[in-house]
Amino acid sequence: MGKEECKTMLDALNKVTACYRHLVIALGSTSDSQNLREELKKTRKKAQELAVANRTKLTTLLKDKTISKEDRAEYERLWVLFSSSMELLEVDMKRSLEIGQDFPLKVPTRHLIQTGMTGSTNAVAARAMSVQNMKYEADSNIDTADLRDLQTEITQVSQMMEEMEMKVQVAPWAVVAKQEAGAELKSNMSVGNSSVGVISICEEEPKDDEGGEFSKVLFVMILKREAAWDK
Amino acid sequence: MTIRTVRPNRGQRFRPRTHCLKKVDAIVVEMQDPKNGVKGSEQKLNVTTIPHAITGANITAWICNKMKTSTEEAQVFGTMLVAYGYIYPLQNHRKLVMCNDSSLYRFQTPYFWPSQQWVPEDSDYGRCIMRLTWSTLSPCLSFKQVDYNHLHEWLNHKWDFIVMQATEQYKAGRDRNKADRVVFDCQERAFWIVNRPPVSLSHSLCMFGKTSNIFYQQAIMRSKVKSSVSLGALVKYITSYKNHDAFLAPCLPSNPWETDHDAYWTLNMRRVDVPTKMRVERWSFSLFELLTDLRGRDDFKIFLKKEFSGENLAFWEAAEELKWGTASSMSAKAESIFKTFLAPGAPRWINIDGRTMGLTVKGLEHPHRYVLEAAQTHVFMLMKKDTFFRYLKSPTYKEIQKKALSPEAHNFSPAQLEENARNRSAGIHPIILWQQEEEEKAKAAAASAPVDVKAVMSKIDRKK
Numbered sequence: 254m255g256k257e258e259c260k261t262m263l264d265a266l267n268k269v270t271a272c273y274r275h276l277v278i279a280l281g282s283t284s285d286s287q288n289l290r291e292e293l294k295k296t297r298k299k300a301q302e303l304a305v306a307n308r309t310k311l312t313t314l315l316k317d318k319t320i321s322k323e324d325r326a327e328y329e330r331l332w333v334l335f336s337s338s339m340e341l342l343e344v345d346m347k348r349s350l351e352i353g354q355d356f357p358l359k360v361p362t363r364h365l366i367q368t369g370m371t372g373s374t375n376a377v378a379a380r381a382m383s384v385q386n387m388k389y390e391a392d393s394n395i396d397t398a399d400l401r402d403l404q405t406e407i408t409q410v411s412q413m414m415e416e417m418e419m420k421v422q423v424a425p426w427a428v429v430a431k432q433e434a435g436a437e438l439k440s441n442m443s444v445g446n447s448s449v450g451v452i453s454i455c456e457e458e459p460k461d462d463e464g465g466e467f468s469k470v471l472f473v474m475i476l477k478r479e480a481a482w483d484k
Numbered sequence: 485m486t487i488r489t490v491r492p493n494r495g496q497r498f499r500p501r502t503h504c505l506k507k508v509d510a511i512v513v514e515m516q517d518p519k520n521g522v523k524g525s526e527q528k529l530n531v532t533t534i535p536h537a538i539t540g541a542n543i544t545a546w547i548c549n550k551m552k553t554s555t556e557e558a559q560v561f562g563t564m565l566v567a568y569g570y571i572y573p574l575q576n577h578r579k580l581v582m583c584n585d586s587s588l589y590r591f592q593t594p595y596f597w598p599s600q601q602w603v604p605e606d607s608d609y610g611r612c613i614m615r616l617t618w619s620t621l622s623p624c625l626s627f628k629q630v631d632y633n634h635l636h637e638w639l640n641h642k643w644d645f646i647v648m649q650a651t652e653q654y655k656a657g658r659d660r661n662k663a664d665r666v667v668f669d670c671q672e673r674a675f676w677i678v679n680r681p682p683v684s685l686s687h688s689l690c691m692f693g694k695t696s697n698i699f700y701q702q703a704i705m706r707s708k709v710k711s712s713v714s715l716g717a718l719v720k721y722i723t724s725y726k727n728h729d730a731f732l733a734p735c736l737p738s739n740p741w742e743t744d745h746d747a748y749w750t751l752n753m754r755r756v757d758v759p760t761k762m763r764v765e766r767w768s769f770s771l772f773e774l775l776t777d778l779r780g781r782d783d784f785k786i787f788l789k790k791e792f793s794g795e796n797l798a799f800w801e802a803a804e805e806l807k808w809g810t811a812s813s814m815s816a817k818a819e820s821i822f823k824t825f826l827a828p829g830a831p832r833w834i835n836i837d838g839r840t841m842g843l844t845v846k847g848l849e850h851p852h853r854y855v856l857e858a859a860q861t862h863v864f865m866l867m868k869k870d871t872f873f874r875y876l877k878s879p880t881y882k883e884i885q886k887k888a889l890s891p892e893a894h895n896f897s898p899a900q901l902e903e904n905a906r907n908r909s910a911g912i913h914p915i916i917l918w919q920q921e922e923e924e925k926a927k928a929a930a931a932s933a934p935v936d937v938k939a940v941m942s943k944i945d946r947k948k
Contacts, residue, residue, distance in 0.1 A: 270649070275653065278671070280593075352595065366512070372660055377656050
């Protein structure tokens with residue numbers, strides 16, 4: 254069924270966009286490296302392929318006049334999700350171009366910012382590319398050579414988004430959210446690290462927050478879920 | 485260009501100081517130098533150690549050293565760095581100041597630097613809040629359920645997207661090591677504290693909603709013109725004025741600024757007998773052109789005299805005089821205008837609609853410069869819609885069109901140009917011109933004075 258396919262492709266695009274954002278945030282910091290630049294390049298390419306695939310699928314579905322009203326509403330919702338992902342991707346690509354230009358890797362006088370991040374981003378990139386391990390095979394001047402490609406890709410993405418807006422008439426404000434407020438809080442997310450570590454960060458804060466009750470409730474919920482996770 | 489405020493001004497006058505901020509970028513990069521930069525240490529949380537924590541004292545000392553200023557200056561500069569988001573405090577993260585002691589700070593990643601010119605959006609904020617509720621910092625967020633519902637309402641159409649992205653970002657974050665995850669969350673939280681100070685979430689959302697609502701409502705109420713209409717008017721304007729523009733078309737006989745020959749100015753003077761063809765053509769473009777060119781106004785007056793409908797133009801001129809005249813003469817002028825044009829049974833009574841007449845008469849009790857504005861506009865419209873077109877078709881206008889000069893274009897040789905330059909003179913003295921004007925005005929006043937019937941009758945009697 255078209256809807257399921259669409260949903261899976263959209264989820265994939267979403268995943269890649271989120272991973273790309275993680276990678277771009279690491280640019281220019283101490284976890285920046287040759288590998289990071291290559292990861293960015295590969296993730297970007299993957300994102301673009303997915304974007305094109307999504308777009309063709311959704312445009313064909315939306316152009317079809319014979320679908321029912323609920324189906325149409327659902328496709329419009331998916332369309333809004335898709336265009337929001339694309340906007341994010343475009344912004345992140347532009348940022349990565351700027352930061353990439355400001356922080357070339359081979360110049361010794363240009364120091365990377367000591368942000369406290371030292372780990373590598375292999376796992377994030379592997380997640381984006383849906384592979385087990387990342388293979389690195391690029392040459393040493395990838396940081397400058399890639400920037401030109403990046404510029405062309407950014408223009409391509411902008412053009413694609415303009416075309417999308419022209420061809421498909423979907424009002425983004427007319428879409429109603431499916432999820433309710435607070436639903437995701439009860440979902441299956443856990444903190445995943447020791448509660449002791451969590452407390453120690455908070456201890457450094459002065460006691461000046463007002464809405465104590467909600468945060469306390471949240472805290473208790475998280476502790477409970479953690480206990481479940483440990484099992 | 486300078487940055488005058490220590491804190492970024494996010495109000496209506498927010499202008500991103502990119503140029504200044506680029507310089508700050510360079511300074512922050514210099515701080516990273518392993519040899520000469522700021523010395524870092526480690527932040528110890530219970531099980532994890534995160535490197536690259538710097539003390540406020542170290543930063544202030546480095547700034548002092550680098551910029552050769554006093555400690556207070558350095559501290560203010562440091563506070564600016566924190567307020568703009570280049571450095572964020574690790575303890576007491578809501579207070580954006582630089583303390584000259586052992587409190588710890590860390591550098592912000594370039595993605596979140598203000599020089600990036602990224603306008604933070606509500607949906608990004610929503611996503612961050614959501615992700616942080618699952619993250620390591622969640623108990624430190626003081627968040628009410630009411631505020632959360634507010635957020636859901638405000639960002640409703642993007643809510644699904646926010647949830648999806650937040651989940652994915654959270655899952656991707658789990659692939660990094662523990663220390664990096666903490667840093668990641670701290671960074672994002674610091675960014676949002678700088679860009680959206682959490683005074684009270686519902687209050688700020690409300691205010692934001694209200695101001696943007698007012699803005700959009702006003703935008704809807706503004707009168708709009710279709711671009712096809714306005715562009716058509718622009719094209720019409722350009723086609724009519726194209727040949728009259730001295731930059732775009734050569735002016736006849738020659739441009740005095742180029743050839744030093746002032747024939748163009750003498751031919752187009754105020755009281756010339758025979759105007760040039762271009763001038764006469766310009767009069768036909770609109771009533772405004774006709775009236776602003778005083779030679780054209782004279783011609784129009786001659787025509788109106790023949791039609792016996794000169795009072796409109798006279799009133800218009802009188803109103804202009806009131807507008808542009810001296811403040812001391814205003815009340816006297818207003819009186820005379822009222823007596824001549826507006827009073828019932830006045831000698832030159834103008835025909836304007838009752839409402840305007842009522843407003844003007846009321847205003848004349850306390851006259852000010854623009855008291856006749858409404859009546860003047862009405863009269864102008866009357867002239868434009870009716871008299872102007874009759875003028876253009878009248879024999880007066882046709883005659884002057886025929887009589888108008890079209891001077892030959894000059895063709896000076898370089899030697900002649902040099903001679904022209906040598907023969908440049910000062911032109912007629914303005915006092916002489918002014919005296920001429922005064923004489924003409926006196927003559928015109930005498931000619932248009934109301935006819936004294938008794939004098940005429942006595943003349944006729946004497947002739948007999």
